[in-house]
Amino acid sequence: MADSQTELLVLGGGPGGYPAAFEAADHGMKVLLVDEGARPGGVCLNRGCIPSKALLHIAKLINESHEASEWGLTFSSPKIDLAKLRDFKNGVITKLSGGITELSKVRGVKLVAARGTFLDANTVELKHADGKIERVSFEKAIIATGSSPAVPPMFQLGDPRVMDSTGALELADIPGSLLVVGGGYIGLEMGTVYAALGSKVTVVELTSGLLPGADRDLVRPLQKRLEKQFAALHLNTKVEALKATKAGIEATLAGEGVAPKMTFDRVLISIGRRPNSKGFGLEATGVAVDEKGFIKVDRQLRSSVPHIFAIGDIAGEPMLAHKATREAKIAVEAMNGGKAEFDNIAIPAVVFTDPEIAWCGLMEHEAAARNIEVKVVKFPWAASGRATTLSRNEGLTKLIIDPKTERVLGVGLVGVNAGEMIAEATLAVETAAVARDLAETIHAHPTLSETLMEAAESVFGQATHSYRPKRS
Template sequence: MSSSTSLTTQVVVLGGGPGGYTAAFRAADLGCEVVLIDDRPALGGVCLNVGCIPSKALLHAAKVLSEAREMQERGISFGAPTVDIDALRGWKDGVVGRLTGGLTGLARKRKVQTVVGVGRFTGSHTIEVADDDGRTTTVSFEQAIVAVGSRPVRLPFVPYDDPRVFDSTGALELRQIPKRLLVIGGGIIGLEMAAVYHELGSAVSVVELAPQVVPGADADLIAPLAARISRQYDAVWTSTSVTAVDATPSGITVSFSGESAPATAQFDAVLVAVGRVPNGGLIDAEVAGLDVDERGFISVDSQQRTNVGHIYAIGDVVGNPMLAHKAVHEGRVAAQNAAGQSSGFDTTLIPSVAYTDPEVAWVGMTENTAAAAGVDVEVGVFPWAASGRSLSLGRDEGLTKLVVEPQTGRILGAGIVGPAAGELIAEATLAIELGALAEDVALTVHAHPTLSETLGMAAEVWEGTITDLYLPRKKV
């Protein structure tokens, strides 16, 4: 039987992902009364529940399998691994549960009231929340922070009602380990899931519309990853489109258009990972007077304020890149402004990481973006084939690159490919944030032998002072 209740609060946060719960907790810490609305009983949004965290748990398992296999060539054999999918799924779910449980406790300690259900604006100061049981809650607010995130893009010709076809959320459920798996989309999400299923035993094929996997990243960063997966996977088709997907009793038949791909091929399962679309068009934002574009994005200023002065927006719904760490910082900014402080989000330094094998990470200006903007840059590239630490790991295909302003020596960007690239990119991000010169990084004493010293060596390459390589002498 349906029922309705009402709440009144100073600040309401619509969406409980990393940006949303950060905003709610920060506003509460600043003394605001806060209501947090989310359509999941467990806080954390897509990232924690069905995205970043569970995928990294499975990628760790995949890495263990890969390293165990590769060590056989170096004299250590563990025998053929056996994988208990139910136990692996349970461990992954346990990691998620531990974190979501922690968030519930943090909300309770801060006296943040949570309301579970789908929220939509019914006015400029009201949101109605409907739960699965037909109950509604009307939340009246003084300030609002919209953090409703994004959802996977759905291709119109794909039979999603067939259990053999799934998106990234379905892939993380580990319902099956198909013998033949096609991944449609060679971006970060698609390649991360491809890595997991490859190590669990699937024969993987990847199809990508762009000329390279991980479109947008510099080609030299992607080359080691592309070379490795081309050896490991059944096929990697780039510059290729999918024109039809048909479910048949014997498998999923996929039609392709591209020079290297076959006209058709059959698979046991298909994972669709072709991007995400913002949820700004699903919350009746126009009722509150919010401007939402045709794609579902909500525009904001540097204070995360929308065109409606008392409503803020953060995360995926305000624009690319759709990354949790961007949403978290935007959430703090929005909460502080809603609480009466003056705060702004003014950085463009948002690192991107593909947790593939090898990992790929970049931050700041790339060679691609510099060329598109007509900015003159130089690069210092240190190959990991000259890194003792990399060789000791049995991996020599990586590289570290700094993008430098020639006139000043200021670091404008960085890219790293290799094991732990996602961890290493932090030093480069801080260096750029602080306005460091390549000389500053080169003069910083890094521990040896480490992968982190490749950043200092890349700076030395640009300076022309490198001794671990022999390069043509550079005029100083």
């Protein structure tokens, strides 16, 4: 027998779960939000997006303090108080997490810190930190259990010097040398942080390029800068083994021009993430899971069991917090009889390196793979006044355009603040704006956003600050 009952159970308090709980409460539902962490917010807030951005902010400041000498402003080398730096990062988490707790309270969402395990499709068992166990029956459920860093068994040495992203964010020390396994966004962001703090960072990537899946035009300026900041970038290289030694973690590497054995003070494994679909009784609900471990959902985020929904990383790629939040709203509306469905055209992706990379919608290589005819226009930031004032001209704004209608199908950005600029681009793609809509909207001067306007101008004419000689 259940000890209590609720209308809606939300399992997982990350950027999918807590917005779902709030939205449901705002719809008048009785909501129980269960998160096993001491602080709600999920990976994003506690071990992901937020703490990494706090650290990247510091990294940027350190880098700029060095670069400033070029502009006639010389600082002495920064002194790093690691404990205080960690406190800053943790303070950010505590502040935001406290906000979620407070918002739960005012909305009447019952927030419980416990590990939830399904007993059947209408009952969950909650195990509290103090060992207390209770059973709750629910009418509907939203599963938002997220994902975890994937660490293959061969890298699981049981040695704290081999870390996943969670370990890296804890910032136990500043290692003299750090090996980053995997040149994806997590590896490059954390590599940037550690490099700025003084570690010699070596990145090893299995494929032929950093950030597999991203547009090469966007990756190029980043790679050029990282080559200066990092000790080494090894592409087409495989980590065949890791061994814990007294001197450090010895890595066996296979790749052209790479020393076969190298020793590092620490290793970060950042090769990807896996959906959390095991270990909480999902089987007992009858919810169908695909071969990769994602819960199968329809366009309304409804699982194979009609009263159970799944959102966020557990519901499929791309594993991005903002996708989860959008899905939360759809799932709640759908379970209340609304006709919402996930029909978004553009899900922005941002890599918070320096320069930042951001894109949304259709990319040039995807258009080629899908045999879609597109027109590609590029506006180099060498022609941007604002970029010049920042002494950061390496950026690029790239538009993917439908040649027939001049509709903006995709946008790629690389440069400082690309992550903020992608918002306008996403709005353009999502609302099916055409190049003229962007070109004839007044953009504030001098800003980096002007590059979107100018790129759009060159779709049908000439950009003010960039001239392509006419072909005769």
